[in-house]
Amino acid sequence: MPTSSVLSVDQALWALERGRNVEAFRSIRSWALKGEADAFHPLGYLYATGTGTRRNQVAALGWYRRGCRSGSSISALNIALIYGRAGNRRLAFRWYLRAEDMRDGDAYVEVASRLISGRGVRKDAMRARRYLKMALRTRYITQAGRQSAAMLLGGLLASARGV
Numbered sequence: 001m002p003t004s005s006v007l008s009v010d011q012a013l014w015a016l017e018r019g020r021n022v023e024a025f026r027s028i029r030s031w032a033l034k035g036e037a038d039a040f041h042p043l044g045y046l047y048a049t050g051t052g053t054r055r056n057q058v059a060a061l062g063w064y065r066r067g068c069r070s071g072s073s074i075s076a077l078n079i080a081l082i083y084g085r086a087g088n089r090r091l092a093f094r095w096y097l098r099a100e101d102m103r104d105g106d107a108y109v110e111v112a113s114r115l116i117s118g119r120g121v122r123k124d125a126m127r128a129r130r131y132l133k134m135a136l137r138t139r140y141i142t143q144a145g146r147q148s149a150a151m152l153l154g155g156l157l158a159s160a161r162g163v
Contacts, residue, residue: 006030009038016051025052032063040067041075048078057082073104080110089120100131105141108134109149116152129156 007015007027015024025046032039044063047056061082067075080095093114099107108131114121115128135141135149 009036009042013042021046021052023052029053032066037067037070040064040070041072041078044075044078048082068098071102073099073102073107076102077104077107077110084120089114091120093120103138103140105135105138105149106145108132108138108141109145109152112149112152116156125156125160129153132156 007023009028009031012024012027012031015021015027025043028039028043028046032043040063044060044067046052047063048060049055061079064072064075064079064082068079076095076099080092080099083089083095084092093111096107096110096114100111112128112131112135113119115124115131117123132149132153135145136153141149
């Protein structure tokens with residue numbers, strides 16, 4: 001167990017909000033290195049953004065992967081974002097599917113969006129429609145995700161009617 005000078009993961013997240021980035025990074029890293037699953041995703045984020053440490057995309061991916069293996073769909077989404085920004089759309093799509101496998105509503109929307117546009121995958125409007133309907137039915141989605149799903153589904157339905 002970490003020494004008493006190390007903040008808990010929750011305390012470290014509060015420290016981040018108060019601008020105590022280095023202290024938060026050190027505490028979260030300490031917990032992650034000891035195998036605390038709740039620290040994996042935050043540590044990946046800190047490395048990805050360079051908050052409290054130097055920016056390190058390789059380390060970010062490693063910690064996001066550990067977070068994903070521990071059940072964090074947000075980690076899978078962030079991995080998809082990293083690969084997408086690097087131009088690897090197929091690999092990004094695979095990571096969106098991993099988040100979707102964890103029943104993440106925002107991942108349903110991302111998968112559908114890519115099925116509509118053909119980014120990283122062959123276009124498939126029918127499959128996209130199914131994902132959008134799932135997104136609208138789930139409780140595990142942000143309000144922005146729900147709005148995007150409704151907008152995309154409306155667009156699909158309008159194009160199917162020839163509007």
